[in-house]
Amino acid sequence: MNRKFSVAPMLDWTDRHERYFLRLISENTLLYTEMITTGALIHGDRGRHLGFNKEEHPLAIQLGGSEPADLVQCAKMAEDYAYDEINLNVGCPSNRVQHGMFGACLMAKPERVAECIAAMQNAVDIPVTVKHRIGIDENESIEELFKFVETVAASGCKTFIVHARKAWLNGLSPKQNRDIPPLRYDVVHQLKQTMPQLEIIINGGICDLDSVEQQLKHVDGVMMGREVYHNPYILAEVDQRLFQADTDVLSRQEIIEKLLDYIEHEISNGTRLHAISRHILGLYNGLPGARKWRRYISEHAPAADADVSVIKKALQFVS
Numbered sequence: 001m002n003r004k005f006s007v008a009p010m011l012d013w014t015d016r017h018e019r020y021f022l023r024l025i026s027e028n029t030l031l032y033t034e035m036i037t038t039g040a041l042i043h044g045d046r047g048r049h050l051g052f053n054k055e056e057h058p059l060a061i062q063l064g065g066s067e068p069a070d071l072v073q074c075a076k077m078a079e080d081y082a083y084d085e086i087n088l089n090v091g092c093p094s095n096r097v098q099h100g101m102f103g104a105c106l107m108a109k110p111e112r113v114a115e116c117i118a119a120m121q122n123a124v125d126i127p128v129t130v131k132h133r134i135g136i137d138e139n140e141s142i143e144e145l146f147k148f149v150e151t152v153a154a155s156g157c158k159t160f161i162v163h164a165r166k167a168w169l170n171g172l173s174p175k176q177n178r179d180i181p182p183l184r185y186d187v188v189h190q191l192k193q194t195m196p197q198l199e200i201i202i203n204g205g206i207c208d209l210d211s212v213e214q215q216l217k218h219v220d221g222v223m224m225g226r227e228v229y230h231n232p233y234i235l236a237e238v239d240q241r242l243f244q245a246d247t248d249v250l251s252r253q254e255i256i257e258k259l260l261d262y263i264e265h266e267i268s269n270g271t272r273l274h275a276i277s278r279h280i281l282g283l284y285n286g287l288p289g290a291r292k293w294r295r296y297i298s299e300h301a302p303a304a305d306a307d308v309s310v311i312k313k314a315l316q317f318v319s
Contacts, residue, residue, distance in 0.1 A: 001058065001085060001127055003159065003201055005212065005242050006030035007235075008225035009062040009087070009131075017266070018279040019056045022228070024258050025250065026235040028243040030058050035089045037102075038065035041074045050081045060085035062131065064092065066102040066112060068119035075120040075128070086120060088113070090132040093167040093174055104167040107136045110151035118155040129159040131203070134187045135166035142187060149191060153198060161223055162188045164204040178226075189218040209234065209241055216242075230282045252283050253319065256311060263308050273306040280311075284318045292317035 007014065007022060009032035019031045036049050041063075052059060061083045065071045075086050090113055092103035106113050113130065120128045130152055134145050149160055165181040183205045192200040202215050203223035212222045228234055233252060239245035250258075263276055277297050284290040296314040300306055 001030070002028065002243070003030055003199065003221040004216065005221060005238055006060075006161075006201070006223045007032060007228050008203060008223050009033060009035055009089075010225055010229060011035060013229050013279075015275075016052045016056065017271075017276040018229070019059065020053050020262055021255075021259060021276075021279050022232060022235060023055055024255050025232060026238045027247070028058075028239050028245060029235060030060060030085075031056055032087065033059070033061045035062045035064045035092060036074075038063060038067065038070040038074045041077055042070060046077065050077060052081075057082075058084045060087050060129075062087040062089050064089045064102050066106060066109075066116065068116050071116050072119050072123045075124045079124040079126055083126065085127045085129060086124065087129045087131055087161070088116060088120075090130055091163050091167065093133075093136075093169055104133055104136050105169055107132055107148055107167075110148040113148075114152045114155035114157075117152060117157045121156050127159065128157060129161060130157055131161040131163070133163050133165060133167045134184055137166075137169055142190065145187065145191065146194065149195065149198070153195070158197075159199040159201065160191075161201040161203055162191065164188045164202055185215070185218075192219050209237060212242065229279075231285050232280070232283055233285070253315065255283070256280070256315065260308050260311065263311065267307055272302075272304070273308075273310060274301040277301040277311065287318060289317040 007029055011034050014032060014034050022029065022031060041049055061078045063071060063074055063086060065074065078086050089103055090106045117128055117130065164183050164185050164187065168181060185202065188200065188202045199220045201221040201223050202219045203225065206212060206215060206222055206224050207227040215222050236249050239247055240249060263273065266276060267273060281294045281297060284293050293314050296317060297310060300310045
């Protein structure tokens with residue numbers, strides 16, 4: 001699995017339509033699902049949560065949970081559905097997640113995380129990884145971070161995706177936790193230097209490919225999140241610059257033209273246009289006509305009978 005560059009799991013954003021769209025822009029970027037809780041998979045609509053298009057590979061699923069038996073059950077489901085990796089969320093700071101005893105609060109329980117990882121690794125043949133913060137609340141010393149990673153690594157986990165901010169579990173909202181705690185790239189770099197045998201992926205606040213290339217001098221991979229969603233064309237040169245692919249960089253219009261067939265197919269199966277079009281609003285960010293592109297799609301795509309003609313008409317503003 002090549003994790004040199006990946007797009008972060010983002011709730012309500014990295015659904016299967018978004019991932020299909022991003023895959024049209026980059027063939028090599030590792031994509032992640034939204035976080036899916038073990039309860040949703042065990043008791044909910046399994047097909048809706050796990051289904052994806054084969055074109056989305058390489059694709060990882062992110063699970064939220066803290067009960068080894070439940071995680072094993074869900075890991076087996078993910079392997080049956082042919083996901084390429086299972087990632088355990090140990091970074092989400094929301095109150096709802098804390099009440100379920102998973103997410104960032106698990107950083108205080110490294111032995112439980114190790115138990116969960118070991119159980120899943122024993123149950124499936126695909127890689128199991130962890131995504132976590134550099135600390136939580138007052139527990140922010142490098143020694144505590146290293147203890148967490150060492151404990152989990154002893155379970156056999158080799159890959160750690162590290163959001164270079166700590167999480168405040170009390171007093172800050174999830175949105176504030178993405179912005180207010182300062183970024184500490186130096187801590188993640190020190191983690192890699194201290195434990196060179198582990199694969200360390202850095203995440204948090206990285207917004208352009210020049211910064212990605214700088215980070216790759218210190219760590220094994222970079223995960224980018226919100227910037228990709230709001231400015232998806234940032235992926236256009238990822239294959240060439242980061243994976244040395246000998247392929248052409250597609251224009252924005254070529255990407256949309258490739259997406260139209262997918263949209264038609266999805267609409268024929270009952271998907272509403274808005275479910276797909278909401279993900280492409282940022283494709284022309286910074287270019288003449290971008291505002292009209294966004295406005296036209298936003299106003300017309302929610303209609304019950306909206307079809308690909310909405311996208312084709314919106315192209316007139318940016319062509």
